[in-house]
Amino acid sequence: MKKITLHLNNMICDCCVRVVRMDLEAMGVKVLKISLGEVVINFNPLKTTLEAIEKMLETNGISLIKNKxxxxxxxxxxxxxxxxxxxxxxxxxxxxxxxxxxxxxxxxxxxxxxxxxxxxxxxxxxxxxxxxxxxxxxxxxxxxxxxxxxxxxxxxxxxxxxxxxxxxxxxxxxxxxxxxxxxxxxxxxxxxxxxxxxxxxxxxxxx
CATH class of the missing domain: 1.10.10.60 (Homeodomain-like)
Incomplete structure (x- = not known):
């Protein structure tokens, strides 16, 4: 299992939080902590890739932030x-x-x-x-x-x-x-x- 923190753009309402949590869990990803603009997850890279997670987020109008x-x-x-x-x-x-x-x-x-x-x-x-x-x-x-x-x-x-x-x-x-x-x-x-x-x-x- 791999634990990472994702920083998310355009995730600024409680509805976004609920949708992201639901979609991540549907992918078999364990959500350890989630708040506006940030989510900490545990996932098995052999079953669920980071690319797949990123694609799911994009379908909800949310993108990963990858720089400081x-x-x-x-x-x-x-x-x-x-x-x-x-x-x-x-x-x-x-x-x-x-x-x-x-x-x-x-x-x-x-x-x-x-x-x-x-x-x-x-x-x-x-x-x-x-x-x-x-x-x-x-x-x-x-x-x-x-x-x-x-x-x-x-x-x-x-x-x-x-x-x-x-x-x-x-x-x-x-x-x-x-x-x-x-x-x-x-x-x-x-x-x-x-x-x-x-x-x-x-x-x-x-x-």
């Missing part, structure tokens, strides 16, 4: 998703400071590395996720826009509204009329997700 830089970019994406979508930490610390502290690298280095692999700046990627989280909070209708602005680390409702429209292409009031029409799955957020592509038109000082 790619692994770090995957970890950056996972950290952004965790911070923005699963905590209320945004009101207490800038996202850039959080990432610098977590990875022990300068923000310019992290941003340059991220852009190299993803074709979008880290700053824009964070904003995409912040706006998508805001969409969800608006749709839940449990908080006022002022409360959402504070929770997500915005200095004012006006600033949130301006950035929201620049990214989503519609105002907050228009979004409320047809929310499902403007939602984007978090695994689809990235290059090309902005309604406005000009850096000069997208307020980006709040990360």
């Amino acid at each position: 830089e790619g692994i770090m970019v995957k970890e950056i994406k996972r950290s952004v998703i965790s911070l923005v979508h699963h905590t209320t930490f945004n009101a207490m610390v800038r996202n850039s400071d959080y990432l610098v502290g977590k990875f022990g690298k300068s923000y310019p280095y992290l941003s340059s590395l991220f852009s190299k692999y993803e074709g979008i700046t880290l700053e824009k990627y964070i904003i995409l996720h912040k706006v998508e989280r805001i969409k969800g909070l608006i749709e839940e209708n449990e908080l006022t826009l002022s409360e959402i602005a504070f929770m997500m680390g915005y200095s004012s409702v006006q600033y949130l509204s301006t950035q929201f429209k620049s990214v989503a292409g519609v105002s907050v009031s228009e979004f409320k009329k047809h929310p499902a029409q403007y939602r984007v799955s978090i695994d689809k957020l990235g290059k090309g997700s902005f309604a406005t592509e000009s850096d000069h038109e997208i307020p980006m000082s709040i990360i």
